[in-house]
Amino acid sequence: MTLAFDRLRKEYGQVVAIDDVTASFAPGLIHGVIGPNGAGKSTLINMTAGSYTVSSGSIVLDGKRLDRLKKYQIANSGVARTYQNIRLFDQMTALENLEVCFYPTDVGGTWKEVLWPPYASSRRDRRREKCMEILRFFDLQGHADAEAGSLPYGRQRMLEIARALVCNPRVLLLDEPAAGLNHHETAELTARLAAQRSPDRITIIVEHDMDLVMALCDNIIVMHHGKLLFQGTPAEVQASTDVQLAYLGTANDIDDIRAAAQDRRAQLGIRTRRRS
Ligand SMILES: Nc1ncnc2c1ncn2[C@@H]1O[C@H](COP(=O)(O)OP(=O)(O)OP(=O)(O)O)[C@@H](O)[C@H]1O
Incomplete structure (x- = not known):
């Protein structure tokens, strides 16, 4: 590559x-x-x-x-990026800021997911675990449920990089x-x-x-x-x-x-x- x-x-x-x-x-x-x-x-x-x-x-x-x-x-x-001026979804939690990266490609994309709720929920659990893994990598796990806009500036910078990394970019x-x-x-x-x-x-x-x-x-x-x-x-x-x-x-x-x-x-x- x-x-x-x-x-x-x-x-x-x-x-x-x-x-x-x-x-x-x-x-x-x-x-x-x-x-x-x-x-x-x-x-x-x-x-x-x-x-x-x-x-x-x-x-x-x-x-x-x-x-x-x-x-x-x-x-x-x-290709994933961060910005010179932080661009997070301020009113969403830190975890949600990462979860949105999986929409729409990884969510609701199959009939199986629509018709069989347990399948959809196990996929959601896997996505959430992936997001938590990245939050832990950046020592942000304690802020998972905090609104992104309420985090200290330095944590917001880390969260933005975490969001760029969550889908494992090339x-x-x-x-x-x-x-x-x-x-x-x-x-x-x-x-x-x-x-x-x-x-x-x-x-x-x-x-x-x-x-x-x-x-x-x-x-x-x-x-x-x-x-x-x-x-x-x-x-x-x-x-x-x-x-x-x-x-x-x-x-x-x-x-x-x-x-x-x-x-x-x-x-x-x-x-x-x-x-x-
Ligand atoms: N959207 C834009 N419209 C017009 N000119 C622009 C635009 N963006 C950048 N420029 C101009 O292009 C040139 C390069 O800008 P750029 O922002 O890429 O530089 P930089 O090296 O990143 O600078 P800095 O370190 O100050 O951020 C500059 O002359 C800048 O004024």
Whole structure:
């Protein structure tokens, strides 16, 4: 299984957000996408998930053109995502937020289920157990019956990732999963994302938190002005003068990139975090 971008381009009117990007993503790995503000990172996620159309080029998963599919068909192909701004069903419980992922494909789909209630209820029990398993994985089992909107912010972030994982996606797209998390929560997130790594899954993370990216990712793509500037391992990215120039305009080191990302968080009113 491979996910591949070929000569991908996205224009918003006069703005070229993605310019001739070719890249491939292997399963079993965690791929980071980094770059300064406006570099086109979220646009890549949005096009892959079908939220935005592609202007030209292609996105192919296992030989299948995702860019020609509707959003729900992309989801049914095994692509799941989270958003920069959390999008949960606030008035539903944490458990219900996960259970909805099984509708309509896994619910009421057979006459047997309609005509034989015990069959329907055993399927429902199995779905519920699967949801509880994921809630336990994220240490959210104690919040199963709480309204999602009432959970603390950090728990909501975890719940959104749990929801993306509950149907065992082949491609997991995470758009700034650490945004707004404190140091402790970011460490927890890093551990959980490492633990969900699977040989059958491609994980792509757009993130400004360099500590998380460097600790977690096997491969990193650096975007700059819509172009793919650099691709390599965390060590190669940290050593790249091109990357430092893109972030800072001067060749400094990774600590300055961290500082730039933290300044950006402060501007957004999200958080700043001291390095220990
Ligand atoms: N819906 C849209 N309509 C018009 N322009 C857009 C839209 N979404 C993004 N853009 C523009 O496309 C470019 C890339 O934006 P994108 O959000 O992908 O960047 P990013 O790297 O994710 O930035 P950030 O790190 O600040 O979230 C920017 O110039 C942005 O203003």
